[in-house]
Amino acid sequence: MRTTPSRHEPFPFGDFGPGPDAMLATRHGPVDMRGRTAVMGILNVTPDSFADGGRYPDVDAAVARGLEMARQGASIVDVGGESTRPGAGAVSAAEELDRVLPVVRGLRQRTPVPISIDTYKAEVARRALDEGADMVNDISALRFDPAMAGLVADEDVPVVLMHMQGQPRTMQVAPRYDDVVREVADFLRERVAHAVKSGIGPERIVVDPGIGFGKGLEHNLALLRYLRALGELGRPVLVGLSRKSFLGRIEEASAPAQPAGPGGRLEGSLAGAAAAVLAGAHMVRVHDVAETLRAVRVADAIRAAGAARPGSADC
DSSP states (O other), rough: OOOSGGGOOOSSSOTTGGGGGGGOTTTOOOOOOOSSOEEEEEEEEEETEEEEETSSSSSSHHHHHHHHHHTTTEEEEEEOSOSSSSSSOOOHHHHHHHHHHHHHHHHHHHOOOOOOEEOHHHHHHHHHEEEEETTEEEEEOOSSOHHHHHHHHHHHHEEEEEEEETTTTTSSSOOSSSHHHHHHHHHHHHOOOOOOTOOOOOOGGEEETTTTTSSHHHHHHHHHHHHGGGGGGOOOBOOOTTOOOOHHHHHHHHHHTOOGGGGGGGGHHHHHHHHHHHHHHSEEEOOOHHHHHHHHHHHHHHHHHGGSOTTTTTO
């Protein structure tokens, strides 16, 4: 079975991959991705994240933002306490815990919406799960902390396995691939196998190609264009491209007099999210929940109609 298209031929719109079992069970209810894209809201409680670092300087502000995203329709709120932007340095587990635990606790007390903890540290994940988090979003795909796989298995919670070339500090220093689609798919296949071997149920696993994590512009575009290759892994696919720098590069090429920083990339983010849905994403991770939800519902409708022939009674 091929892991990528033959010389990257285009795929038609339509469902692929998990299909009817694209339902993620969590401790606070299911995340249903059967025929509709789930939206994961990004809640960074950091001083230096690329798009929203420092925007929520205290617990009350962060909790209020998480509750707002839940009201807007987020299927999951993803809480992170360490920036993983290009060039970012690591923070200690103690500092990360100080940032995320009060926010997870505050959200859990006030909303039933599932909460994800964005961390690669097992200690942070364990403490967050104890406070009411429902799943782990690990940018290292269980590689950076050898205790993480066992923790996820023991807690029996969902986990996101993401591809990254290198580490956040160095990942954007001349990333190179011979075939980025094939290499990312092969990496994620191996990490899914490792997770299952570690005792994590396959129905608990979500895969993420890691847009912007050790990828150049063309790598990101190729992964989005041929996202369906990841459907052969048989697990739901999460795509996170919201407000990332490659969108700014595209926008600046068409309007060089108006450079688009992270705050000016909403339109590009919405276009990218819709394209990801049409290519087969089951979940998108975003800063702008309300706007993205409206965009992806249109994309969902187009994808669902992909099998209908023009002029038929269903059109």
